[in-house]
Amino acid sequence: MSNRNAKKSSPGLRQRQPYDPPESPQSVGWTTPRTAQLADDARPFVLHSGKVLSPLVVEYETYGELAPDAANAILITHALTGDAHVAGWDRTASALNRPWRCNKPGWWDEMVGPGKTIDTKRFFVICLNVAGSCYGSTGPSSLDPATGRKYGLSFPFCTVGDWVRMQALLLDQLGIAKLYAVCGGSLGGQQALEWALAFPERVGKCIVLAAGPVLSAQGLAFNAVARQCIMNDPEFRGGDYPPGGGPQRGLAAARMLAHITYLSGAGMDSKFGRRRQREFYDSHTFEVEFAVESYLEYQGRSFVERFDANSYLYLTRAMDYFDVAEKWGDGDLRRACRRIRSQMLVLSFSSDWLYPPASAEEFVSALLYEHIPVSYVQIETMYGHDAFLVEAGEVGRVMHAFLHDPVDRRSTSTPNHDRSQP
Amino acid sequence: MKNSESTFLEPEAAEAFLRRMGVAGPDSDFHCLQQQMTQAMAGPQDCRTVPPYRWEDAIIEELIRPGDSVLDLGCGNGELLARLAAQHPLSCQGVEQDSQAVLQCLRLGIPVFQGDLQHVLATCAERSYSFAILERTLQTLPRPVETLREMLRVADSAVVSFPNFAHWSVRLSFSLGGRMPVTGSLPYNWYDTPNIHLCSITDFLDWVGSEGLAVRAAWVLVQQEVLPFAAQEHNITAEEALFVLERPPR
Numbered sequence: 001m002s003n004r005n006a007k008k009s010s011p012g013l014r015q016r017q018p019y020d021p022p023e024s025p026q027s028v029g030w031t032t033p034r035t036a037q038l039a040d041d042a043r044p045f046v047l048h049s050g051k052v053l054s055p056l057v058v059e060y061e062t063y064g065e066l067a068p069d070a071a072n073a074i075l076i077t078h079a080l081t082g083d084a085h086v087a088g089w090d091r092t093a094s095a096l097n098r099p100w101r102c103n104k105p106g107w108w109d110e111m112v113g114p115g116k117t118i119d120t121k122r123f124f125v126i127c128l129n130v131a132g133s134c135y136g137s138t139g140p141s142s143l144d145p146a147t148g149r150k151y152g153l154s155f156p157f158c159t160v161g162d163w164v165r166m167q168a169l170l171l172d173q174l175g176i177a178k179l180y181a182v183c184g185g186s187l188g189g190q191q192a193l194e195w196a197l198a199f200p201e202r203v204g205k206c207i208v209l210a211a212g213p214v215l216s217a218q219g220l221a222f223n224a225v226a227r228q229c230i231m232n233d234p235e236f237r238g239g240d241y242p243p244g245g246g247p248q249r250g251l252a253a254a255r256m257l258a259h260i261t262y263l264s265g266a267g268m269d270s271k272f273g274r275r276r277q278r279e280f281y282d283s284h285t286f287e288v289e290f291a292v293e294s295y296l297e298y299q300g301r302s303f304v305e306r307f308d309a310n311s312y313l314y315l316t317r318a319m320d321y322f323d324v325a326e327k328w329g330d331g332d333l334r335r336a337c338r339r340i341r342s343q344m345l346v347l348s349f350s351s352d353w354l355y356p357p358a359s360a361e362e363f364v365s366a367l368l369y370e371h372i373p374v375s376y377v378q379i380e381t382m383y384g385h386d387a388f389l390v391e392a393g394e395v396g397r398v399m400h401a402f403l404h405d406p407v408d409r410r411s412t413s414t415p416n417h418d419r420s421q422p
Numbered sequence: 423m424k425n426s427e428s429t430f431l432e433p434e435a436a437e438a439f440l441r442r443m444g445v446a447g448p449d450s451d452f453h454c455l456q457q458q459m460t461q462a463m464a465g466p467q468d469c470r471t472v473p474p475y476r477w478e479d480a481i482i483e484e485l486i487r488p489g490d491s492v493l494d495l496g497c498g499n500g501e502l503l504a505r506l507a508a509q510h511p512l513s514c515q516g517v518e519q520d521s522q523a524v525l526q527c528l529r530l531g532i533p534v535f536q537g538d539l540q541h542v543l544a545t546c547a548e549r550s551y552s553f554a555i556l557e558r559t560l561q562t563l564p565r566p567v568e569t570l571r572e573m574l575r576v577a578d579s580a581v582v583s584f585p586n587f588a589h590w591s592v593r594l595s596f597s598l599g600g601r602m603p604v605t606g607s608l609p610y611n612w613y614d615t616p617n618i619h620l621c622s623i624t625d626f627l628d629w630v631g632s633e634g635l636a637v638r639a640a641w642v643l644v645q646q647e648v649l650p651f652a653a654q655e656h657n658i659t660a661e662e663a664l665f666v667l668e669r670p671p672r
Contacts, residue, residue, distance in 0.1 A: 343533065364535065365545040371491065373515050373533035377524060397525060405531030 019105050020113065021089075027105065028063040028088035028113050028120055033096075033136060035059050036128075038169045045166065051156035055145065058166060059136025060084045060128035063112065064120035066174070073176045074118055074403075075167060076108065076127040077184030077191035080258075080315050081307055083135035086127045087112035087120075098135075100306045110392040117396035118403070123180065128170055130163045130191075132314040140239065140310035152310060153239035160187075160322045164194045168202070178202050181403060185209035185388035186355065187315070190322045193363070197328045200341040207345045207399060210352055210388040212359025213324035213333055213366075219354055222261050223316040226254035230309045239310050251309045252300030259299045264351035264384035268292060324363070333366040340367065344374045345402045347395060349387040375402060477648050478557055478583045478664045479505070481641055485581070485666065486510060490552040493517070493577060495539040495569075496559040500527030507532070515551075517542045540565070543572035551577040558662075560584045561617045567629065574669055579638060583664040586642075588622030588657045607661045623657045630667060638666040 020027040039045035039056035046052055061084045066073060076086050085106040093101035112118045112125055129137040132155065140155040147154075171179070182203050184192040189211025196206040215223075233250030235241060263271070272292040288294050329336030344367065348360035357378050367374040379394050381387040388395060479502050486492060488510040494503050497516030500523070507514055516534035518524050527534035535542050540563075543554075554577035560566050561584050573580040585607035586592075595603035602612040610617065621629075623642070630637060640651035642660035649656075651663065 343531075345528070368515070368535070368542060368545045369547045369550075371513070371547065371550045373513060374535065375524075375528060375533045377521075377536045398528065401525045401528035404529050 020109060022105075026113050026115055027109070030091040031061055031063070031085065031088040031106070032091050033059050033061055033084060035136060036170050036173055038166055038173075045162075045169075047156050047162050048159040049157050053131065053138065053156055053158075056131060056138050056166065057136075057142075058084075058128045058131065058138070058170060060126060060170060061086060061106075062174075063087055063125045064123050066124040066176070070176050071178070071180060072123050073171070073174075073179050074123045074125050075171070075179050075182045075195070076112070076118070076125060077163075077167070077182065077188035077195075078107070078127060078130070079184070079186040079188045080319065081303070081312075082107055082188065083133070084127045084129040084137075085135075086125065098306070100302070108389070111396055111399075117400045118183070123403075126170070126174070126176075128167060130158070130315070130318075131166060132158045132311060132318065134308035134311040139308070140314060141243070141308050153313075155310070155314060157314065157317060159318050160190050160194050161198060161327065163318070164191055164198050167191075167195075168199060171202075179204060181205035181207060183207035183209075183399070184211075186211055186385065187319050189355070189388075190319065193324060194322070196340050196342045196344065197324060197336060200339050203342040205345065205402065206340075206342040207347070207402065208360070208363075209347045209395065210349055210355050210360075210385055212355045213336075213363045214326075214359070215319055215322065216356075216359060219261075220320055222257060222354075223320055226257050226316060227313050229253040229257065230313060233309075236309065239313075241309070247309045248304045251307065251312060252297075252304050254312060255303040255307075256296040256300045259296055261354045262384055262386045264353065264382055266351060267382040267384050267386075270382060271295075333362065334369050337363075337366045337370045337372060340372055343402075344372070345399070346374065346376045347388070347398060348376075348378045349383070349385070349391070350378060350380045351382050352385045352387060354385040476502075476557065477643055477662075478581075478641075481648070481664060482506070482553075482555065482581060483509065485579075485639075486512065486553065488512065491515075491550070493542075493546070493551040493554045495543070495554060495556045495573070497523075497527060497532070497534060497555075499523050500530045500532035500534060502555070502557075503527075503532045504530040540569060540572070543569065543576055546576040548575055549578060553577055553579050553581055555581045557581075557583050558585070561620045563619060566619045570667070571633075574635070574667065578668065580667045581664070582667065583662060584621065584626070585617075585662050586623050586657065586660045587620040588624065589661050590658050591661075593658075605661070623651075623660060623663050624654070626663070626665065630665070634670065636668045636670045638668050640665045 022029045035057050037055060037057050039054050041054050044052045044054035045056045078084070085101060087106040087109045089105050090098065090101040093099065112120065114121050118125055129135040131137050132139045134141055140151045140153070142151055143149065144151045144154060179202060182192045182195045189208040192206055192208050193211060193213065195203050230236060230247050230250040233247030235245060236247040236250060241247065272290070272295060275291040276289055277291055277294050283289055288297055324336050325331050325333040328339060346360050346364050348357035350357060364374055364376045377398050379387065379391055381391050383390040482502065483506060486506050489512065491513040492503065492506060494514065494516045497503055497518050500516050503514045503516055506512060514532065516527050516532050517539045518527060518534055518536060521536070524534050524536045554573040556573060560582055563569050570580060570582065589605070591605045592603040592608065595601060595605065604611060608617065641664045642649055642651045642656045643662040644656065644659045
């Protein structure tokens with residue numbers, strides 16, 4: 001697209017590494033999404049809300065080879081608007097009408113591939129699209145078997161905990177009893193954290209990027225405004241809009257708002273400043289004039305092409321509800337942390353104001369208080385929340401070091417010092 | 423020389439070598455082996471198999487028993503903790519500020535918090551650890567006494583080593599040379615030293631006494647020889663000292 005090329009020359013914008021083409025030895029190459037049926041009427045999936053989801057189908061991708069002992073599996077959990085397409089080039093992009101996948105590889109291609117940080121020569125990598133999303137897994141756009149029409153707002157609410165239990169079901173199907181590692185950023189970080197709490201014995205190493213034990217009031221507020229943008233669009237029609245239509249302006253506005261929370265103030269100043277799009281100054285109109293307006297407008301517009309408004313409502317709600325202390329510790333974060341048996345790596349980013357370092361440190365402090373070994377690194381960056389993807393080099397170095405050491409080589413993770421002794 | 427080494431370490435060359443050696447098996451295993459080999463050729467030896475380079479480490483290795491838990495404040499590359507963990511089942515936690523050192527800790531499987539040790543101490547519960555270790559760092563801390571008190575709050579024993587500022591070479595360097603001392607244990611110029619709270623063994627013992635603490639054991643380094651701390655004369659002859667402190671039983 002021409003306007004994308006125009007942006008590349010913007011001063012202050014980090015030059016993206018050129019993509020590894022599918023034939024590159026560094027790329028996982030051409031990929032094909034798969035689907036798995038996790039529940040049906042014979043074995044329905046009971047959600048946290050008590051509602052039942054059936055049938056439940058998820059789209060997932062895998063890279064690399066599962067070792068004979070199935071001990072080399074890494075589960076990647078995606079963020080809010082992510083999908084199962086982590087790495088490589090989607091062979092089915094045109095056939096499945098996903099044109100946004102045609103010109104670029106999966107969302108974490110810099111991190112996942114032969115010889116990369118998550119090395120597909122060594123690891124079997126799995127990622128699945130969460131239920132409620134719109135990339136092949138059961139969600140609000142799926143048909144409700146009870147009515148024969150698409151769910152819309154009658155889709156049952158899924159929580160982070162529900163997603164993790166679904167992921168566990170898929171691992172059961174794939175014959176993976178224990179993960180070498182689980183790894184995710186943002187909403188994906190919440191899922192990684194939930195894994196360490198819900199299935200402590202099934203996770204060797206847990207990597208939590210740009211996430212915390214709970215979303216802050218400020219984060220809840222941003223999500224609330226985003227949902228209002230969508231629901232107040234007249235085209236929303238109570239979630240019952242036709243395919244290809246719907247609250248496009250509302251969804252674009254929600255995305256624009258979200259993008260502000262993904263960057264930092266300093267990052268925006270550096271990337272856009274008060275630069276104008278055109279030569280003239282002060283057009284005395286409300287047309288897009290500043291570079292930052294143009295950027296946000298572009299982000300909003302391109303998002304509408306690839307995301308469903310109802311899904312956005314459901315996924316932000318799941319992000320809101322996630323609360324480690326409430327779910328696992330009766331309101332006490334330290335108590336919740338006592339469940340953890342995995343080797344933990346927590347990464348925060350200095351200028352992230354969606355999940356600020358203080359949020360990650362609250363969790364890390366609870367682990368330290370409970371005398372549970374933890375690794376914590378705060379990365380200096382001006383890329384805000386986005387840094388967990390943008391700072392692939394720095395994040396990759398830390399993750400590579402953490403993944404390098406085999407799990408269970410020795411028993412360093414068992415706290416056995418009796419504190420009750422005087 | 424350098425060239426031929428790096429050529430040998432090319433993944434393709436390593437793979438060809440392993441294949442020729444008859445190594446077979448699933449590709450993921452094969453790749454692991456290849457990676458290990460490449461790393462073994464490229465990097466320094468695994469610290470778990472080389473002797474400690476700090477004299478204190480050998481003593482600390484004797485102190486730690488299976489089942490202990492160890493908090494290493496300023497753990498550097500994590501070598502001490504890695505060796506301890508290789509010897510016994512134990513629980514360990516490192517704290518380090520330097521990014522490169524943190525990466526090395528992670529590579530060794532040592533859990534490490536990158537940040538300020540005082541912050542970590544404030545976070546830990548009382549008597550979380552059997553040992554809190556502070557090697558050659560005391561004199562660089564902004565509030566050394568506060569840190570020592572915190573160490574004895576979160577751990578049963580505090581292991582502390584520091585350069586002895588009353589060593590004869592320091593005394594001579596200042597009194598006769600008329601310059602800020604630069605010695606083997608204090609290798610810095612006045613303008614670039616991180617050492618802001620230097621003390622002598624006698625100073626340290628004065629403080630220990632005034633705090634009502636018990637010295638469980640103490641060693642000194644005298645002319646490259648490790649001796650049990652015995653007498654006041656060590657305040658002149660010892661270059662460095664290591665103390666194991668405890669709160670006396672109430």
